[in-house]
Amino acid sequence: MTTKAPRRSDATRAAILAAARERFAVDGYERATIRAIARDAGIDPSMVMRYYGNKEKLFAAASELELRLPDLDELPADQLATRLVEHFLDVWETDGTLSAMLRVGVTNAAGAERLQETFAAQVGPYVARLCPDPAEAPTRAALLASQVLGLALCRYVLRLAPAAALTRDEIVAWLAPTVERYLTAETP
């Protein structure tokens, strides 16, 4: 049995986690106070400590992220870049976790490490499978990340007006060729 008996406090635990994700995403690590998270979850701050130990562990729990990148085998190569860009847009707009990780990663060493882990575990191997020379995979993955995270930074975090004004179709049309080149083009 992997599933333990459900506890009465599971709802509270989940509420804390949801509130934490939201607060971390909006405020970043330092300004997301345990008191505010507890207030959002409708419970006492001390409960947060009891269930998650301390603030760092709470963040670790709140920043578990499944990117769920699209399956490589069911996708013609010429649509891959387009699908990838669309997928990242979906992840950013659906789940606040990535936003939280980025905000925290910028001001907090543990957050940056967390982002690095997620990236290395999920994007790295993915890129390695589809770029010509596996030895170049880290370089190509870094380029991909720089473009995708950069757009998200401008659009969702900094909310630079012209970046926020772009339509979804514009983004896909402009970024897909870049992503395709970073992943598969010959080294310049």
Place this chain on the structure above:
Amino acid sequence: MTTKAPRRSDATRAAILAAARERFAVDGYERATIRAIARDAGIDPSMVMRYYGNKEKLFAAASELELRLPDLDELPADQLATRLVEHFLDVWETDGTLSAMLRVGVTNAAGAERLQETFAAQVGPYVARLCPDPAEAPTRAALLASQVLGLALCRYVLRLAPAAALTRDEIVAWLAPTVERYLTAETP
């Protein structure tokens, strides 16, 4: 006369500003405490308040940035993208101000606004001068920013290993075509 008589305290003012830039760049807004900045500058925290009023104004003073983009007229069009990427790398590596603005912009509304101003005042008009249809300038500037800030984010702020491992030449070779396309290519 635009230059006032030099005051004895000018050195202190400058020391505070330098220490503030460094601290904001390394720690972000919240964790860069006035006490730490004063300690770095070798003076009492209350001096910071006397000279800059409060923490927000200190940040405003510390985040004045001159991008000094390369002159358009003295540059063949086919080298422009390369020069631009090189120039941004120089700015990032020479001056901590951009790093500070990015770190603060991510967790602080005033910081984001500041970054937006700098961007609109210096990058916007620049892009408008060299892209085919001026009406598209904001879009193209946003794309440029997303790629350049994205790389800087991964390399200098998050320090993702593969992004930090890229050589200067690799970055220029990979990014210049992207930048050129964003600035001048036909709308996809």
Place this chain on the structure above:
DNA sequence: CTCGTTGGTCAACACCTGTTGGCAACATAG
């Protein structure tokens, strides 16, 4: 020399932070 101005320190303020331990209400097992 005297006196107002400037550059600087010290100690304190009110507030907010993460974190802890004690105590009451409840649920459930025996």
Place this chain on the structure above:
DNA sequence: CTATGTTGCCAACAGGTGTTGACCAACGAG
């Protein structure tokens, strides 16, 4: 029923924060 573990709140701690005002030393003009 009692006994025990779970869920929750309350009040407090120790430490750090931005900010303020009183006070002192050096300077420069008259």
